[in-house]
Amino acid sequence: MGLRAWLVALAMEKPKQVFFGVIALVVLAGLQIPSIKVDTDPENMLPHDQVDRVFHDEVKKRFSLYDSIIVGVVNTQNPQGVYNPQTLQDLHKLSSAVQSMKGVIRQDLMSLDTVDNISQSSNQPGAIRFEWMMKSAPTTQAQADQIKASVENLPLLQNTLVSGDGKAAGIYIPIESKSESYRLSKEIQTVIDQLNVESPAADNEFYMAGLPVAEDTFGVEMFIQMAISAPLAGLMIFILMWVFFRSMLLITAPMLVAMAAVIITMGLLIGQGYTVHIMSSMIPIFLMPIAVVDSVHILSEFSDRYKPGDKPNAALKAVVGHLFTPMFYTSITSAVGFASLAFTPIPPVQIFGLHVAFGILLAFVLTVTLVPAYIVSLSPARLAALKDHSLSEQVHEDNTSLLSRLLAMTGRFSIAKSKTLVMMFVAVTLVSIYGLTTIQINDNPVRWFKEDHRLRIADRVMNEHFSGTYDAFLVLERTGLDEQKTEFLAYLRKQVNARENAQAVTDKLDSILRTLKGEDYSTLLQKLTYQLDDAAYEDSAHEAHWMALLDTVEQAQSSSKYFLTPSALGYLNDLQLFLDDSALVGKSNSLVTLLKTVYRELQGGDPAHYKLPDNSNAAAQTILSFQSSHRPDDLWHMVTPDFNATALWLQLKSGDNQEMSRVIKLVDDYVSEHPLPANVEMNWAGLTYINVVWQEQMVTGMLSSLTSAFFMVLVMMFVLFRSIKLGLLAMLPLTVTILFIYGLIGFVGKDYDMPIAVLSALTLGLSVDFAIHFLERCRTTYQESGSWPSTVTEMYKGPARAISRNAVVVAIGFTPLLFAPLVPYITVGFFLAMIMAVSAVVTVVLLPAVINGIKDKDKLFAMSEDDRLKSIQEKNNV
Template sequence: MADKLIELVTAKRKLVYWGLLILTLVFVAQLPGIQIDTDPENMLPQDNPQREFHNQTKTRFSMHDMVVVGVVNPDGIYNPKTLSHLVSLTEFATGIEGVVQADLMSLANVDNIDQQEPGTIRFEWMMKTVPQTDEQAREIRDKAERLPLLYNTLVSGDGQAAALYVPITDKNQSYAIAQQLRSKISELDSQDEWHITGLPVAEDRFGYEMFVQMGISAPLAGLTIFILLWVFFRNIPFIIAPMIVAMATVLITMGLLIGMGFTVHIMSSMIAIFLMPIAVVDSVHILSEFADRYKPGDEVKKVLKEVMGHLFTPMLFTSITSTVGFLSLMITPIPPVQIFGAFVGFGIMLAYLLTVIFVPAYLSGLSEKTLLNLTQKLPDESQSKLAPALVRLGRLAGSHAKLWLAGFIALFALAVWGISQIQINDNPVRWFKADHELRIADRVLNEHFAGTYDAYLVMQQQGDASADVKALLAEIADSEELSQNTANWLLQQQQQFDASSSLSTLISAIYDKGFELDMDESDRLTELALELEKLESQSKAFLNPAVLNYMSGLQQHLKDSGLVGKSNSLSDIVKTVNRELRSGEDKDFALPDTANGVSQTLLQYQSSHRPQDLWHFVTPDYRQSLIWLQLTSGDNKDMTAVVALVKDYIAANPLPDGLQTDWAGKAYLNVVWQQQMVEGMLDSLVSAFVIVMLMMMLLFRSVSFGILAMLPLTLTITLIYGLIGWIGKDYDMPIAVLSALTLGLSVDFAIHFIERFRATWAKQQNWQQSLKLMFEEPARAISRNAIVIAMGFTPLLFAPLVPYITVGVFLASIMAISALVTLVMLPSVMALTRKWLFGSDK
């Protein structure tokens, strides 16, 4: 097959050139349609139950994504100038398009709640006018510190910081809104420190910088690879072919992704940088063997047939195994990871096809002068540092096999221990370097406030009252005390009533109907209305003092744990208003004794300037409520610990009858997709491992050689993830995806080594001679590939985004370790088992 392919592509060179050019241009035309997506919420499918509940909670409680602005003054923010600037920025923020004005919060637009006289409370603006003196500013401090909903949320406990919460209609506008806020801050002539943070800002900012990074890293990777190939072959026309293959592979794959309507997520943004080095792997093998075999005067087509005859099958299987490694990511339940795996897998097979078609066609078209220069300028391998090093490595690998094997077993054991130390954790803010302004803002504001990360513990009453209401209506309608017309009217009300109906409306209608009837029927309907009022009161769980007291106990438990900076709930509103209705003193900061008392406090609260704030904590039917948790850390492990803490508390202190809980909020969603990613990655890794092992057995037509090929892969994977555990690096999204690359590329080197060794053994029939020959051209090709791929990822080390740096560091490590393990482990194991593998110990 390889011979026929060489005949065809060398005879139709121009057709190959034009075909590749047109194909590339077709997909390049799709690139302008690129859409960026950095929302971690999209790591979950749209029909994911937790994601659906999160979005339902946001709608039900009118919650919005927030841009958090903080002003810090070490001498205290309670001074006229700082507060004046806060007012100015608040007024400016209300005019920004995309800001939810009604829910914007700072000291400049919230109420102070205090007692006007016993039994009467007063709501007035916290800062009706900007304070003119320090004394007036301190009065604002005293007011703010008495209100639990504001203290450590809008003003810090140390008095050195104040916050402005800017709710936005669309999280994708957060970067633009943050830029407008920064522009206004620069005009304030303020000596204070200003910081802007929040998960929407971090995610949107990452999208902007990710887009810039895509345009920098891939070209730099291409330049790095080009320089390396020139160092290896010292002939620019000769090394153009792999660069064309790599560029065409990247452009076609990215064009296909964008043309099919997929957004470019943090994962898919790495496709280009992944494919650029991988796409030249097969080309390097072809160039290496061609350079070694070609001599002046040789027929190029004949040399190409010999080269492709040796490499066609190993390259096919290495491409397939790499593709399988990435396609296995489609098993994960994370859509962006699935897309990443699918398109990198496609790109690898595309690179293989372009390599076996374009590279031979290109080489066959090189002039005699270029080929002569290749033989004359090709570095003398005997004088290079790589060739002698490989010869020495071959001698070491072939001797002391038992000692090597013991060392590998010890490394494997240490790696397994390291894996046991891995912590699963991620945080979008940590995607930026420690000195990035977002990281600094996050660190500073979380030092001063109770936390800028949100999570919501939603409590809701199970079932609905509609069944009981309908049963009661039917029962009264059957009563002999009512006329047929009245009974029919009640049955009509019963048929129209459902879970979405207002019980208060029904009760009012029954009272109104009673005025139309005689005394006996009117009294019966009044009794019915009273029964329904009792049922309505029972259905409003979050007017029950016992339920609110349970919430308070849970909040105190969370605060005592140290995991939660602060929590706010309906209970806090009720206690605050109740205090002012009674004495205004701390001793009355408590819940009323009755549901009616709770209702009265909430009616009073709704006379404030911000009555809509109540519905952020409870639904109008008082059947659902939430506790707003503020966390100083957005790390998944901290959110996981909070979830476990609440679960343990509920286990020890059962929820009031009829209540159930669930979680919402970005911090919680990050935990959900991380857990699903880890489980999915494990499934994909195991599945791909089994498939690749079966492929190895099929390729070598031998169970023993198939298992042998998997040994370097197994040790490389365990060493890489053991290293992650040793150094304390969190297992995050980029680290998880590296398992696919490790699985795909680690076995590539083993395939080439074993296939070439078996061919060499078939000719030499001598162990030492075969081993010596293996550490010449084959080992050089493997080493060159490892160096090219590893160096191809080094531009990522200079990226401003941590996920890119992580990928760069670990991919370089993977290539170095897998190549070294292949060149040392395989000869050692083969030396111990050569009688079994080859039927001879010569």
């Protein structure tokens, strides 16, 4: 017994077992759903061992960098801007409250009350003084003015903590984990609401921005939206199917299939321990239309064939037998389209693709078992209630309905104007190809929210005032340290061997070096300094030898601090000045900014002395002076303790991938004209850069998977129809739809982002679905009638109705997504409707027009003897 016969027999002979089996799977899967874990961290779009992600994580660890929430207070009404007592008091209260919150890295929080004012000491010339910028909130305007003067004297803070126009001030809140962003944002908002109640006349406006809070907030709202949109879409599909079939009994079956497929698939995903990412959150949205498509085909044909009073088995066997092959192939092709996403280098996309593919195949099995089992289990009384779907009345109703009349007109028009239609579609395709070339690849998690969302508003306002709320880090690092270590040790031994009576010293030195064998160059020099000093004290007979070695090591230790040398600092300074002059970068901060600021105060505070120290020793002394500040560890956010790696912090006003890509190119162009110093390499880190990396990998991965899946589906069409011509015809709606949809995206200026990329897999499945059903029925109808005009007339009845119903049900059924507050859901809803509409139109309009131009239709629709006998048998079974 073949698969088809076994499934049909199971459904019709053991319907109760089918029901119990499905219920058991649904219950088992449903029990997994409460353990759902949501994850919208774009970093997880990359594998944990991906090179850029590994480097990004290393940079955060080496420079003690944390993801941050940025809170801004804006005052455009007060003539003094934020430099008024009331606003600064509110800022102080907010900062103090935030520092006590769990999950905040208190010591690294940046606000006017937590940073130092750096100035020249009035008591000791040549010394500097570090005092809190705002130890207590000012009570007079004079005190506020003094804070303003101090801020404007510190380049590190200008346009970072306070905007250049003085209208906005910020608090940078480093957090332990991005997953805490949403909770902390709610706690911060509670404090802000209280401040607004306490000082309503202050005219302060508070905003929160930053990628972490945007991503975590999206995760929460995505979860809510998933719980709302999927049921609403299901309800809309249910209503539309009732409009078409006018029988609650019939349309209950496909809804049960859709619900079961979604619950089992999501339960499987969650039960395996996978987190629900933005991609996997859309599984219900993608599965539901696919799950009901085959059911609508079965219902349409069953409604046409079933006669009241008869047992439904005969009609069901004929319908399922006739539709099994095309439904099976449409399910396989749809599954292949989504399963091809497993070849992308993006883990959440891989998980999404594989589970949707599983859900599609599951929906097929449920359709050919649960739907027939449901129908045959209906009582005679309930079956009698299907009188509106009797063969005579249903056919009459369908043939006189508005949809049927419209389809009949479409058929006549398609044949009469076949050449014109083909030329028109060719023209549309060519224009679409041009539109395809204009697509811009871009994404930004903040743009996942609608324009009027509080986070979008905050992003816009704060980036108008500050240098930028998006971070990127340009890391310069000295390489070849192992070679330097080897050369230095050889030189050290050579120096010992050159002295007389040094054998004991040589032996002792070798012993010391053996204990330090595994240390890196910087650590080795540091530990060697201590041990040589101890050796000089313990071995007074060779004290001169040891002191000479110690002097050599100290000189090497000083020269090993590369980013204190004038050449390295000079290159970094020139690069930073170049970036600051660029319109792409809001501002940059680095070790150079710190050195120039502290050195200026050491030299008396004259702006003319805002420059780098003249030599390494002066730079080291400047660093030593900064270490007496209240925040000495801020230095290690800019440079590593061995001074062989430094991070340039770039503030960008936009988190769009295109903007970050332009910055990357800007730096690459600069480096090509001003090569990096010898043995220095440069790399990028930061969330804004990581977003560019995963977006590029997604685009290339999607293109590769779509291409491979396209050719796999093409081969499957050849196998299904056993005809090259019919196989190519089946790919025609798919090809035209993909080109049209993506050409339209290019023309309307919609960015190619993650939801748009994944829709290609949906296009692949649904577009070829319609073509398979249309061509399969077209071939069997032609074999029965032997006349092309008769075939066209028949095709624009049942088959065209089923295709049209499917398109309308799905296209209109997902209009609730258009009202979602999250842009990806709106995108999916709109383009899913477009895909269904375009692919249906191309199938019922273009395919007949193209076929009409093929002269030898007997050869085109030729069937193998097995297929011909199978068709006759199915016809006789009715």
